[in-house]
Each structure stands twice: as C-alpha cells, then as structure tokens.
Amino acid sequence: MPDTTAGSSGADETRGARVDDDTPLAPDEEAVPDTSVDISVEEVADLPKGKMLEVDDVTLRFGGVTALDGVSFHINTGEILGLIGPNGAGKTTCFNVMTGVYQPTSGGVKFMGEPLGRRKKFQITKMGIARTFQNIRLFHNMTALENVLVGADAHHSTGMGSALLRLRKHHEEEKEGMERAYELLKFMGLEKRADELARNLPYGDQRRLEIARALATNPKLLCLDEPAAGFNPAEKARLMELIRSIRDQGYTVLLIEHDMKLVMGVTDRIVVLEFGKKIAEGVPSEIQNNPAVIAAYLGVDEDAS
Numbered sequence: 001m002p003d004t005t006a007g008s009s010g011a012d013e014t015r016g017a018r019v020d021d022d023t024p025l026a027p028d029e030e031a032v033p034d035t036s037v038d039i040s041v042e043e044v045a046d047l048p049k050g051k052m053l054e055v056d057d058v059t060l061r062f063g064g065v066t067a068l069d070g071v072s073f074h075i076n077t078g079e080i081l082g083l084i085g086p087n088g089a090g091k092t093t094c095f096n097v098m099t100g101v102y103q104p105t106s107g108g109v110k111f112m113g114e115p116l117g118r119r120k121k122f123q124i125t126k127m128g129i130a131r132t133f134q135n136i137r138l139f140h141n142m143t144a145l146e147n148v149l150v151g152a153d154a155h156h157s158t159g160m161g162s163a164l165l166r167l168r169k170h171h172e173e174e175k176e177g178m179e180r181a182y183e184l185l186k187f188m189g190l191e192k193r194a195d196e197l198a199r200n201l202p203y204g205d206q207r208r209l210e211i212a213r214a215l216a217t218n219p220k221l222l223c224l225d226e227p228a229a230g231f232n233p234a235e236k237a238r239l240m241e242l243i244r245s246i247r248d249q250g251y252t253v254l255l256i257e258h259d260m261k262l263v264m265g266v267t268d269r270i271v272v273l274e275f276g277k278k279i280a281e282g283v284p285s286e287i288q289n290n291p292a293v294i295a296a297y298l299g300v301d302e303d304a305s
C-alpha cells in the first residue's frame with residue numbers, strides 16, 4: 001500500500017476513518033488513493049501477448065530541428081515501459097507521434113498490428129491509446145467528476161444523433177460512465193473531490209485527475225508524460241504504487257519521467273533517447289550501468305524537470 005501518512009497535517013489518527021465516511025475533504029487535506037478498487041475493463045482483459053505498440057524508424061523534423069531521428073522500439077502488452085532522456089531528447093514528440101498530434105516525416109507507428117496512418121487524435125483514443133500531459137490540461141471550470149465523464153464520453157458508441165434515436169443505449173452508457181467515473185475517482189483518492197472544480201483542486205490531485213480522465217477512455221495503453229513533476233518524495237512513492245496497480249489491473253503503461261528513482265523502481269524496461277536518437281534500451285539495471293546513458297546524463301540533474 002502507498003504511504004498514506006505523508007504530507008499529513010497532523011490528522012493521521014482520523015484519516016483511516018475519513019476514507020469511508022461522507023465528510024468532504026478539507027481544502028488542504030490530502031486525498032488517499034484506494035488501489036483496491038477494481039478499475040479493470042473487458043477491453044484490456046485477455047489481450048494477446050507480444051508487441052502492443054511498434055514505433056518503426058520514426059523521423060520527425062520541425063524545420064531545421066530533427067526531434068526524432070530513426071527511432072524504433074516497441075511496447076509489450078502488460079509492461080511498464082520507461083521513456084527517458086535529457087531535456088529536448090524527443091520524448092514528448094514521440095508521445096505526440098503516437099497519439100496523432102504529429103505525423104512523422106518518415107517511418108510509422110503500429111498499434112495492435114494496425115498502422116496509425118493519418119488517424120486523428122480522437123480515432124487513436126478510440127483505438128485504445130490515452131495520455132496525460134506534461135503541463136496539466138484539465139477543464140478547469142468543470143468538476144473533477146465532469147472531467148472524468150468527458151474521458152468516458154470519448155469511448156461511448158452513441159453520439160448526439162444516435163443518442164436521440166437510441167435513447168435506451170445512451171442512458172445505459174451514461175449510467176455506466178457515471179459508475180466508472182466514481183470508481184476511477186475512488187481509485188485515485190479523489191472521490192470526495194468529485195464535485196469540486198478542477199481549478200480548485202490541490203496540484204497533486206489535478207495530476208491524479210488527469211490520469212483518472214485518461215483511464216476513463218478505457219485505454220489499452222496509458223501514456224503518462226512526467227506524472228510526478230512537482231511531487232515530493234512521498235507523493236512520488238504513492239504514484240509508483242498507483243502506476244503498478246494500474247498495470248496489475250491489465251493496462252499497459254508508457255512512462256516519461258525525469259526522476260530516475262521512480263523510473264528505475266517502477267518500469268520493466270527502459271528506452272533512452274538523446275538528441276532524437278535512441279541510445280539504449282533494456283531493463284533498469286542495464287540502463288543504469290550503460291556508459292552511453294551515463295554520458296548523456298553527466299552533469300544533468302536527475303530531477304531537472
């Protein structure tokens with residue numbers, strides 16, 4: 001279990017009791033994730049083993065800048081893959097290629113054996129890739145619950161037109177979406193913040209809400225872009241626990257993170273980029289001792305995010 005006592009305001013003895021009662025959280029009270037909540041979904045159960053996502057010789061140029069230079073790697077179903085590298089190495093650009101924000105200049109990406117081609121962002125979400133952002137992108141004037149429901153909407157089969165024609169299915173989907181949104185909020189420790197506006201949530205809760213919203217799209221692959229940025233060590237430890245629990249419930253996770261302790265502690269494999277090129281790939285112990293990786297990071301603060 002994550003350390004639920006960290007960041008305490010001196011109310012530890014009552015914290016356990018508060019999780020199950022109906023008292024709203026005080027503005028500065030820390031939310032407690034509940035990783036025992038079942039957030040697994042049919043979509044991710046029994047997925048075929050092997051390569052879920054394949055990045056094949058991807059190059060992306062922005063004018064004179066080569067952000068990605070012939071990058072190839074894959075993510076296996078059910079693993080937590082770390083994508084690391086110094087600032088400007090091309091990590092976020094890689095996420096952007098995988099989620100339809102950018103088209104590669106050459107090369108391509110396959111997901112579950114299907115080329116992403118020129119699919120739009122929402123089509124890629126439907127295929128099963130969800131992401132969070134380095135700079136939090138919530139709907140700040142919507143509640144935490146509404147933010148998660150927006151994520152769930154991305155997955156519903158009934159659009160506006162069909163919703164009118166097929167009201168029953170639409171209602172069913174709405175009900176299911178609401179139940180799932182509450183489950184996800186509970187999992188993230190945000191249940192008691194459900195009705196608060198996103199902009200009023202403490203920073204850490206906003207970061208967790210982004211993950212809840214991404215999970216609401218029922219992704220097969222969850223891509224987290226620096227989810228621990230700005231976290232203290234206790235919050236990082238708790239986040240590691242959450243990420244492991246997300247994977248244990250069937251999701252595949254791709255993690256961009258600057259904090260080496262977190263990356264080494266939670267990932268199964270790591271891909272390292274530097275100046276847009278892949279310079280190493282392997283299990284954490286291999287990466288830690290890889291001379292090219294050590295050289296790339298030499299003089300770079302581990303927490304330089």
Ligand SMILES: Nc1ncnc2c1ncn2[C@@H]1O[C@H](COP(=O)(O)OP(=O)(O)OP(=O)(O)O)[C@@H](O)[C@H]1O
Pocket residue numbers: 062065066067085086087088089090091092093094134
């Ligand atoms: N839209 C863009 N237009 C021009 N250049 C860009 C654009 N996006 C990224 N770049 C450049 O591409 C390179 C890779 O950037 P990217 O943001 O992918 O790196 P990163 O590894 O995610 O870095 P960080 O750890 O600092 O977030 C950088 O040189 C960056 O300036």
